[in-house]
Amino acid sequence: MNRDGARSSIDVLERYSGETYGRALLGVYLAAPTVWLVSMYAGHAAAGFAAFLVIFAFGLAMDLALRRSSVVLYDERYERISRKASDAVFNVYGGGGFVVFVSLIALEFLGYYEMTPRVETLFLAWSAFVLSWGVCYTAFKSRA
Amino acid sequence: MKNRLPELREREGISQAELAEAVDVTRQTINSIERERYDPSLELAFELATYFDATVEDIFLYEADEDGV
Structure with missing residues:
Protein backbone atom coordinates (compact mmCIF):
# COMPACT_ATOMS: atom_id res chain seq x y z
CA MET A 1 0.00 0.00 0.00
CA SER A 69 -4.23 6.91 13.72
CA SER A 70 -4.98 9.98 15.83
CA VAL A 71 -7.99 8.26 17.43
CA VAL A 72 -7.44 8.19 21.19
CA LEU A 73 -8.23 4.70 22.32
CA TYR A 74 -6.01 4.31 25.35
CA ASP A 75 -5.38 7.17 27.75
CA GLU A 76 -4.36 7.62 31.38
CA ARG A 77 -7.78 6.62 32.70
CA TYR A 78 -7.58 3.38 30.72
CA GLU A 79 -4.10 2.77 32.15
CA ARG A 80 -5.33 3.40 35.70
CA ILE A 81 -8.29 1.05 35.24
CA SER A 82 -5.96 -1.59 33.77
CA ARG A 83 -3.62 -1.22 36.75
CA LYS A 84 -6.55 -1.62 39.15
CA ALA A 85 -7.72 -4.72 37.29
CA SER A 86 -4.20 -6.20 37.39
CA ASP A 87 -3.93 -5.46 41.11
CA ALA A 88 -7.31 -7.09 41.75
CA VAL A 89 -6.40 -10.21 39.77
CA PHE A 90 -3.03 -10.47 41.52
CA ASN A 91 -4.65 -10.05 44.93
CA VAL A 92 -7.30 -12.67 44.22
CA TYR A 93 -4.91 -15.28 42.77
CA GLY A 94 -1.88 -14.34 44.88
CA GLY A 95 -3.71 -13.87 48.18
CA GLY A 96 -6.25 -16.61 47.56
CA GLY A 97 -3.52 -19.05 46.50
CA PHE A 98 -1.48 -18.21 49.58
CA VAL A 99 -4.37 -19.04 51.90
CA VAL A 100 -5.27 -22.23 50.02
CA PHE A 101 -1.75 -23.63 49.59
CA VAL A 102 -0.47 -22.73 53.06
CA SER A 103 -3.59 -24.41 54.49
CA LEU A 104 -3.06 -27.51 52.34
CA ILE A 105 0.64 -27.73 53.28
CA ALA A 106 -0.23 -27.31 56.97
CA LEU A 107 -2.84 -30.07 56.67
CA GLU A 108 -0.26 -32.28 54.93
CA PHE A 109 2.25 -31.74 57.77
CA LEU A 110 -0.46 -32.65 60.26
CA GLY A 111 -1.21 -35.81 58.32
CA TYR A 112 -4.78 -34.94 57.31
CA TYR A 113 -4.08 -34.43 53.62
CA GLU A 114 -1.76 -35.56 50.85
CA MET A 115 -1.13 -33.39 47.81
CA THR A 116 -1.97 -35.02 44.50
CA PRO A 117 0.34 -34.42 41.50
CA ARG A 118 -2.30 -32.09 40.04
CA VAL A 119 -2.40 -29.95 43.19
CA GLU A 120 1.42 -29.94 43.28
CA THR A 121 1.44 -28.66 39.69
CA LEU A 122 -1.05 -25.95 40.63
CA PHE A 123 1.15 -25.02 43.61
CA LEU A 124 4.22 -24.75 41.35
CA ALA A 125 2.27 -22.65 38.82
CA TRP A 126 1.06 -20.37 41.62
CA SER A 127 4.63 -20.05 42.99
CA ALA A 128 5.93 -19.14 39.51
CA PHE A 129 3.15 -16.56 39.17
CA VAL A 130 3.95 -14.92 42.51
CA LEU A 131 7.71 -15.07 41.90
CA SER A 132 7.23 -13.43 38.48
CA TRP A 133 5.41 -10.61 40.20
CA GLY A 134 8.26 -10.30 42.69
CA VAL A 135 10.87 -10.14 39.92
CA CYS A 136 8.89 -7.46 38.04
CA TYR A 137 8.31 -5.49 41.25
CA THR A 138 12.04 -5.56 42.08
CA ALA A 139 12.95 -4.47 38.55
CA PHE A 140 10.48 -1.56 38.59
CA LYS A 141 11.50 -0.56 42.10
CA SER A 142 15.17 -0.40 41.15
CA ARG A 143 14.28 2.11 38.41
CA ALA A 144 11.79 4.15 40.43
CA MET B 1 -12.34 15.88 43.05
CA LYS B 2 -14.73 18.81 42.63
CA ASN B 3 -14.10 20.80 39.50
CA ARG B 4 -15.46 23.55 37.28
CA LEU B 5 -14.88 21.67 34.04
CA PRO B 6 -18.55 21.54 32.93
CA GLU B 7 -18.93 25.27 33.59
CA LEU B 8 -15.74 26.20 31.71
CA ARG B 9 -16.62 23.86 28.86
CA GLU B 10 -20.08 25.33 28.51
CA ARG B 11 -18.64 28.82 28.61
CA GLU B 12 -16.37 27.89 25.70
CA GLY B 13 -19.29 26.22 23.93
CA ILE B 14 -17.48 22.94 23.32
CA SER B 15 -18.60 19.36 23.76
CA GLN B 16 -16.93 16.72 25.90
CA ALA B 17 -15.71 15.03 22.71
CA GLU B 18 -14.14 18.25 21.43
CA LEU B 19 -12.39 18.90 24.72
CA ALA B 20 -11.22 15.29 24.84
CA GLU B 21 -9.76 15.58 21.36
CA ALA B 22 -8.00 18.83 22.30
CA VAL B 23 -6.22 17.27 25.27
CA ASP B 24 -5.71 13.79 23.75
CA VAL B 25 -7.92 11.71 25.99
CA THR B 26 -11.17 9.83 25.44
CA ARG B 27 -14.58 11.44 25.92
CA GLN B 28 -15.25 9.03 28.78
CA THR B 29 -12.26 10.43 30.65
CA ILE B 30 -13.63 13.98 30.42
CA ASN B 31 -17.05 12.69 31.45
CA SER B 32 -15.57 10.84 34.45
CA ILE B 33 -13.67 13.94 35.57
CA GLU B 34 -16.82 16.06 35.31
CA ARG B 35 -18.76 13.51 37.33
CA GLU B 36 -15.96 13.49 39.93
CA ARG B 37 -15.37 9.79 39.43
CA TYR B 38 -11.84 10.18 38.14
CA ASP B 39 -9.03 12.47 39.30
CA PRO B 40 -6.79 13.38 36.37
CA SER B 41 -3.02 13.12 36.46
CA LEU B 42 -1.06 16.29 37.13
CA GLU B 43 -0.11 16.35 33.46
CA LEU B 44 -3.73 16.21 32.27
CA ALA B 45 -4.76 18.80 34.86
CA PHE B 46 -2.16 21.18 33.43
CA GLU B 47 -3.25 20.34 29.88
CA LEU B 48 -6.82 21.29 30.77
CA ALA B 49 -5.67 24.44 32.55
CA THR B 50 -3.62 25.47 29.51
CA TYR B 51 -6.57 24.80 27.21
CA PHE B 52 -8.87 27.04 29.24
CA ASP B 53 -6.11 29.60 29.86
CA ALA B 54 -6.59 29.14 33.58
CA THR B 55 -4.65 27.72 36.50
CA VAL B 56 -5.11 24.21 37.85
CA GLU B 57 -6.61 25.74 41.01
CA ASP B 58 -9.17 27.62 38.88
CA ILE B 59 -10.48 24.29 37.61
CA PHE B 60 -9.94 21.80 40.41
CA LEU B 61 -11.07 22.43 43.95
CA TYR B 62 -9.02 20.49 46.44
CA GLU B 63 -10.79 19.66 49.68
CA ALA B 64 -8.84 17.99 52.45
CA ASP B 65 -10.51 14.95 53.98
CA GLU B 66 -12.11 15.23 57.39
CA ASP B 67 -9.00 13.81 59.04
CA GLY B 68 -6.90 16.47 57.35
CA VAL B 69 -5.06 14.12 55.00
Missing part, protein backbone atom coordinates in the same frame (compact mmCIF):
# COMPACT_ATOMS: atom_id res chain seq x y z
CA ASN A 2 1.46 3.39 -0.97
CA ARG A 3 1.61 6.38 1.37
CA ASP A 4 -1.65 7.91 0.02
CA GLY A 5 -3.38 4.58 0.43
CA ALA A 6 -2.17 4.28 4.02
CA ARG A 7 -3.28 7.86 4.73
CA SER A 8 -6.77 7.28 3.32
CA SER A 9 -7.11 4.12 5.42
CA ILE A 10 -6.30 6.16 8.51
CA ASP A 11 -8.78 8.86 7.39
CA VAL A 12 -11.47 6.17 7.21
CA LEU A 13 -10.53 5.02 10.71
CA GLU A 14 -10.80 8.54 12.07
CA ARG A 15 -14.47 8.85 11.10
CA TYR A 16 -15.49 7.38 14.41
CA SER A 17 -14.45 8.13 17.98
CA GLY A 18 -12.15 6.19 20.27
CA GLU A 19 -15.23 5.46 22.36
CA THR A 20 -16.95 3.66 19.50
CA TYR A 21 -13.80 1.76 18.58
CA GLY A 22 -13.05 0.97 22.21
CA ARG A 23 -16.41 -0.77 22.60
CA ALA A 24 -16.06 -2.54 19.26
CA LEU A 25 -12.54 -3.75 20.08
CA LEU A 26 -13.56 -4.99 23.49
CA GLY A 27 -16.39 -6.90 21.81
CA VAL A 28 -14.01 -8.47 19.30
CA TYR A 29 -11.43 -9.39 21.96
CA LEU A 30 -14.10 -10.94 24.19
CA ALA A 31 -15.83 -12.67 21.28
CA ALA A 32 -12.65 -14.58 20.33
CA PRO A 33 -12.33 -16.73 23.50
CA THR A 34 -16.13 -16.94 23.86
CA VAL A 35 -16.47 -18.49 20.40
CA TRP A 36 -13.62 -20.90 21.22
CA LEU A 37 -15.13 -21.98 24.55
CA VAL A 38 -18.64 -22.40 23.13
CA SER A 39 -17.25 -24.40 20.18
CA MET A 40 -15.27 -26.60 22.56
CA TYR A 41 -18.39 -27.41 24.57
CA ALA A 42 -20.28 -28.01 21.33
CA GLY A 43 -17.65 -30.58 20.29
CA HIS A 44 -15.93 -28.45 17.62
CA ALA A 45 -12.70 -27.59 19.42
CA ALA A 46 -10.50 -27.37 16.30
CA ALA A 47 -12.94 -25.17 14.40
CA GLY A 48 -13.41 -23.05 17.51
CA PHE A 49 -9.67 -22.56 17.86
CA ALA A 50 -9.42 -21.55 14.19
CA ALA A 51 -12.26 -19.07 14.72
CA PHE A 52 -10.50 -17.74 17.83
CA LEU A 53 -7.31 -17.12 15.83
CA VAL A 54 -9.18 -15.34 13.02
CA ILE A 55 -11.25 -13.12 15.33
CA PHE A 56 -8.26 -12.33 17.56
CA ALA A 57 -6.06 -11.51 14.55
CA PHE A 58 -8.80 -9.21 13.23
CA GLY A 59 -8.95 -7.42 16.60
CA LEU A 60 -5.18 -7.12 16.76
CA ALA A 61 -5.00 -5.67 13.23
CA MET A 62 -7.76 -3.17 14.09
CA ASP A 63 -5.99 -2.30 17.34
CA LEU A 64 -2.63 -1.69 15.63
CA ALA A 65 -4.26 0.38 12.86
CA LEU A 66 -6.05 2.53 15.43
CA ARG A 67 -2.80 3.09 17.34
CA ARG A 68 -1.32 4.50 14.13
Whole structure:
Protein backbone atom coordinates (compact mmCIF):
# COMPACT_ATOMS: atom_id res chain seq x y z
CA MET A 1 0.00 0.00 0.00
CA ASN A 2 1.46 3.39 -0.97
CA ARG A 3 1.61 6.38 1.37
CA ASP A 4 -1.65 7.91 0.02
CA GLY A 5 -3.38 4.58 0.43
CA ALA A 6 -2.17 4.28 4.02
CA ARG A 7 -3.28 7.86 4.73
CA SER A 8 -6.77 7.28 3.32
CA SER A 9 -7.11 4.12 5.42
CA ILE A 10 -6.30 6.16 8.51
CA ASP A 11 -8.78 8.86 7.39
CA VAL A 12 -11.47 6.17 7.21
CA LEU A 13 -10.53 5.02 10.71
CA GLU A 14 -10.80 8.54 12.07
CA ARG A 15 -14.47 8.85 11.10
CA TYR A 16 -15.49 7.38 14.41
CA SER A 17 -14.45 8.13 17.98
CA GLY A 18 -12.15 6.19 20.27
CA GLU A 19 -15.23 5.46 22.36
CA THR A 20 -16.95 3.66 19.50
CA TYR A 21 -13.80 1.76 18.58
CA GLY A 22 -13.05 0.97 22.21
CA ARG A 23 -16.41 -0.77 22.60
CA ALA A 24 -16.06 -2.54 19.26
CA LEU A 25 -12.54 -3.75 20.08
CA LEU A 26 -13.56 -4.99 23.49
CA GLY A 27 -16.39 -6.90 21.81
CA VAL A 28 -14.01 -8.47 19.30
CA TYR A 29 -11.43 -9.39 21.96
CA LEU A 30 -14.10 -10.94 24.19
CA ALA A 31 -15.83 -12.67 21.28
CA ALA A 32 -12.65 -14.58 20.33
CA PRO A 33 -12.33 -16.73 23.50
CA THR A 34 -16.13 -16.94 23.86
CA VAL A 35 -16.47 -18.49 20.40
CA TRP A 36 -13.62 -20.90 21.22
CA LEU A 37 -15.13 -21.98 24.55
CA VAL A 38 -18.64 -22.40 23.13
CA SER A 39 -17.25 -24.40 20.18
CA MET A 40 -15.27 -26.60 22.56
CA TYR A 41 -18.39 -27.41 24.57
CA ALA A 42 -20.28 -28.01 21.33
CA GLY A 43 -17.65 -30.58 20.29
CA HIS A 44 -15.93 -28.45 17.62
CA ALA A 45 -12.70 -27.59 19.42
CA ALA A 46 -10.50 -27.37 16.30
CA ALA A 47 -12.94 -25.17 14.40
CA GLY A 48 -13.41 -23.05 17.51
CA PHE A 49 -9.67 -22.56 17.86
CA ALA A 50 -9.42 -21.55 14.19
CA ALA A 51 -12.26 -19.07 14.72
CA PHE A 52 -10.50 -17.74 17.83
CA LEU A 53 -7.31 -17.12 15.83
CA VAL A 54 -9.18 -15.34 13.02
CA ILE A 55 -11.25 -13.12 15.33
CA PHE A 56 -8.26 -12.33 17.56
CA ALA A 57 -6.06 -11.51 14.55
CA PHE A 58 -8.80 -9.21 13.23
CA GLY A 59 -8.95 -7.42 16.60
CA LEU A 60 -5.18 -7.12 16.76
CA ALA A 61 -5.00 -5.67 13.23
CA MET A 62 -7.76 -3.17 14.09
CA ASP A 63 -5.99 -2.30 17.34
CA LEU A 64 -2.63 -1.69 15.63
CA ALA A 65 -4.26 0.38 12.86
CA LEU A 66 -6.05 2.53 15.43
CA ARG A 67 -2.80 3.09 17.34
CA ARG A 68 -1.32 4.50 14.13
CA SER A 69 -4.23 6.91 13.72
CA SER A 70 -4.98 9.98 15.83
CA VAL A 71 -7.99 8.26 17.43
CA VAL A 72 -7.44 8.19 21.19
CA LEU A 73 -8.23 4.70 22.32
CA TYR A 74 -6.01 4.31 25.35
CA ASP A 75 -5.38 7.17 27.75
CA GLU A 76 -4.36 7.62 31.38
CA ARG A 77 -7.78 6.62 32.70
CA TYR A 78 -7.58 3.38 30.72
CA GLU A 79 -4.10 2.77 32.15
CA ARG A 80 -5.33 3.40 35.70
CA ILE A 81 -8.29 1.05 35.24
CA SER A 82 -5.96 -1.59 33.77
CA ARG A 83 -3.62 -1.22 36.75
CA LYS A 84 -6.55 -1.62 39.15
CA ALA A 85 -7.72 -4.72 37.29
CA SER A 86 -4.20 -6.20 37.39
CA ASP A 87 -3.93 -5.46 41.11
CA ALA A 88 -7.31 -7.09 41.75
CA VAL A 89 -6.40 -10.21 39.77
CA PHE A 90 -3.03 -10.47 41.52
CA ASN A 91 -4.65 -10.05 44.93
CA VAL A 92 -7.30 -12.67 44.22
CA TYR A 93 -4.91 -15.28 42.77
CA GLY A 94 -1.88 -14.34 44.88
CA GLY A 95 -3.71 -13.87 48.18
CA GLY A 96 -6.25 -16.61 47.56
CA GLY A 97 -3.52 -19.05 46.50
CA PHE A 98 -1.48 -18.21 49.58
CA VAL A 99 -4.37 -19.04 51.90
CA VAL A 100 -5.27 -22.23 50.02
CA PHE A 101 -1.75 -23.63 49.59
CA VAL A 102 -0.47 -22.73 53.06
CA SER A 103 -3.59 -24.41 54.49
CA LEU A 104 -3.06 -27.51 52.34
CA ILE A 105 0.64 -27.73 53.28
CA ALA A 106 -0.23 -27.31 56.97
CA LEU A 107 -2.84 -30.07 56.67
CA GLU A 108 -0.26 -32.28 54.93
CA PHE A 109 2.25 -31.74 57.77
CA LEU A 110 -0.46 -32.65 60.26
CA GLY A 111 -1.21 -35.81 58.32
CA TYR A 112 -4.78 -34.94 57.31
CA TYR A 113 -4.08 -34.43 53.62
CA GLU A 114 -1.76 -35.56 50.85
CA MET A 115 -1.13 -33.39 47.81
CA THR A 116 -1.97 -35.02 44.50
CA PRO A 117 0.34 -34.42 41.50
CA ARG A 118 -2.30 -32.09 40.04
CA VAL A 119 -2.40 -29.95 43.19
CA GLU A 120 1.42 -29.94 43.28
CA THR A 121 1.44 -28.66 39.69
CA LEU A 122 -1.05 -25.95 40.63
CA PHE A 123 1.15 -25.02 43.61
CA LEU A 124 4.22 -24.75 41.35
CA ALA A 125 2.27 -22.65 38.82
CA TRP A 126 1.06 -20.37 41.62
CA SER A 127 4.63 -20.05 42.99
CA ALA A 128 5.93 -19.14 39.51
CA PHE A 129 3.15 -16.56 39.17
CA VAL A 130 3.95 -14.92 42.51
CA LEU A 131 7.71 -15.07 41.90
CA SER A 132 7.23 -13.43 38.48
CA TRP A 133 5.41 -10.61 40.20
CA GLY A 134 8.26 -10.30 42.69
CA VAL A 135 10.87 -10.14 39.92
CA CYS A 136 8.89 -7.46 38.04
CA TYR A 137 8.31 -5.49 41.25
CA THR A 138 12.04 -5.56 42.08
CA ALA A 139 12.95 -4.47 38.55
CA PHE A 140 10.48 -1.56 38.59
CA LYS A 141 11.50 -0.56 42.10
CA SER A 142 15.17 -0.40 41.15
CA ARG A 143 14.28 2.11 38.41
CA ALA A 144 11.79 4.15 40.43
CA MET B 1 -12.34 15.88 43.05
CA LYS B 2 -14.73 18.81 42.63
CA ASN B 3 -14.10 20.80 39.50
CA ARG B 4 -15.46 23.55 37.28
CA LEU B 5 -14.88 21.67 34.04
CA PRO B 6 -18.55 21.54 32.93
CA GLU B 7 -18.93 25.27 33.59
CA LEU B 8 -15.74 26.20 31.71
CA ARG B 9 -16.62 23.86 28.86
CA GLU B 10 -20.08 25.33 28.51
CA ARG B 11 -18.64 28.82 28.61
CA GLU B 12 -16.37 27.89 25.70
CA GLY B 13 -19.29 26.22 23.93
CA ILE B 14 -17.48 22.94 23.32
CA SER B 15 -18.60 19.36 23.76
CA GLN B 16 -16.93 16.72 25.90
CA ALA B 17 -15.71 15.03 22.71
CA GLU B 18 -14.14 18.25 21.43
CA LEU B 19 -12.39 18.90 24.72
CA ALA B 20 -11.22 15.29 24.84
CA GLU B 21 -9.76 15.58 21.36
CA ALA B 22 -8.00 18.83 22.30
CA VAL B 23 -6.22 17.27 25.27
CA ASP B 24 -5.71 13.79 23.75
CA VAL B 25 -7.92 11.71 25.99
CA THR B 26 -11.17 9.83 25.44
CA ARG B 27 -14.58 11.44 25.92
CA GLN B 28 -15.25 9.03 28.78
CA THR B 29 -12.26 10.43 30.65
CA ILE B 30 -13.63 13.98 30.42
CA ASN B 31 -17.05 12.69 31.45
CA SER B 32 -15.57 10.84 34.45
CA ILE B 33 -13.67 13.94 35.57
CA GLU B 34 -16.82 16.06 35.31
CA ARG B 35 -18.76 13.51 37.33
CA GLU B 36 -15.96 13.49 39.93
CA ARG B 37 -15.37 9.79 39.43
CA TYR B 38 -11.84 10.18 38.14
CA ASP B 39 -9.03 12.47 39.30
CA PRO B 40 -6.79 13.38 36.37
CA SER B 41 -3.02 13.12 36.46
CA LEU B 42 -1.06 16.29 37.13
CA GLU B 43 -0.11 16.35 33.46
CA LEU B 44 -3.73 16.21 32.27
CA ALA B 45 -4.76 18.80 34.86
CA PHE B 46 -2.16 21.18 33.43
CA GLU B 47 -3.25 20.34 29.88
CA LEU B 48 -6.82 21.29 30.77
CA ALA B 49 -5.67 24.44 32.55
CA THR B 50 -3.62 25.47 29.51
CA TYR B 51 -6.57 24.80 27.21
CA PHE B 52 -8.87 27.04 29.24
CA ASP B 53 -6.11 29.60 29.86
CA ALA B 54 -6.59 29.14 33.58
CA THR B 55 -4.65 27.72 36.50
CA VAL B 56 -5.11 24.21 37.85
CA GLU B 57 -6.61 25.74 41.01
CA ASP B 58 -9.17 27.62 38.88
CA ILE B 59 -10.48 24.29 37.61
CA PHE B 60 -9.94 21.80 40.41
CA LEU B 61 -11.07 22.43 43.95
CA TYR B 62 -9.02 20.49 46.44
CA GLU B 63 -10.79 19.66 49.68
CA ALA B 64 -8.84 17.99 52.45
CA ASP B 65 -10.51 14.95 53.98
CA GLU B 66 -12.11 15.23 57.39
CA ASP B 67 -9.00 13.81 59.04
CA GLY B 68 -6.90 16.47 57.35
CA VAL B 69 -5.06 14.12 55.00
